[in-house]
Amino acid sequence: MTWENSHTTDLAVRCSSALQILQDVLKNRDAISKKDLEEAHGLVIFDVKGIAVGTGFAHGSGLVMARHAKGDWSLPSSVSRTYVGAGPSLGANLYSSARVLNKEAFEKCFIEQRWEYGMNLSAAAGPFGANVDVKGQSLIQHPTRSKGAYFGVTFGGTLFEENKELNAKFYGKEISAREILTGKIQVSEACKNEVRSLWDFLTSLEKQIENEPVQ
Structure with missing residues (x-):
């Protein structure tokens, strides 16, 4: 069984956490390329805790941002991540991940909010981690920062869902993830800061x- 949980709750706190995660996981210049950024339609960053023995369930949370056609990035939307899978897995770790997504994955996961299914191979030892999705998230890159030791090969599904309550608290009104990510909102300078x-x-x-x- 796997259990995971984010330790951040407020979207402003998640912005600070996301910046730290990006700084850590992208220290390696090979982690992301110019081509990746040019093709990116979205970036999701999350921070989770996990323990696994055999098959199980995983849940975490973080934020997602969209990359607009003119090259700038959207405001963040708070998201939760749920994974349900089956397959051999063993270990315990804390990990953070920054996923750069292509258009298909971004629209499916964060605009349409549909389940993505596929094979996942994960391994972590100390500060290093790696994930490989086969017919899964349609990821461009998936750099990961981790603590602990973990190995797993599973087949399952991943779902990202917007956290409407945290978004409303941060932006001061009820608002959809679609509105946030497509830039169809006006917000205060305090939010932008x-x-x-x-x-x-x-x-x-x-x-x-x-x-x-x-390349």
């Missing part, structure tokens, strides 16, 4: 690798 460090980091990252040749 909570996200500005994330935007600045992503802009800086793109500038750092702008001369990297497309």
Whole structure:
């Protein structure tokens, strides 16, 4: 059985946590390329705790941002992540992940909010972790930061769902993830200031690798 739970609850806190996760998991310049960012339609960042013996269930939470056609990034939407799978797995770890998604995966997971099914291979030892999805999230990249030791090969489904309560608390009104991610909202400067460090980091990252040749 697997149990996972996020330790962050407020969207402003998650923005700070997401920035730290990105700084940690993207220290390796090979973790993400210029081509990845150019093709990216979304970025989801989450922080979870897990323990597994055999098959099981996993749940965590974080935030998602959309990359607009003109290259800028949207405001964040709070999301929860649920995974249900079957297969051999063993270990315990704390891990954070930043997933860069292509158009198909982004729209399916965060606009339509449909289950994604596929085979997943995960391994972690100390600060290093890796995940491989086969016919799963349609990921471009999945860099991971972890603590502990874990190995698992499972077949199952993953669902990301918007957290309407946290979004409403952060933006001061009830609002859908679609409105947030497509930029169809007007928000206060206070909200923007909570996200500005994330935007600045992503802009800086793109500038750092702008001369990297497309692979």
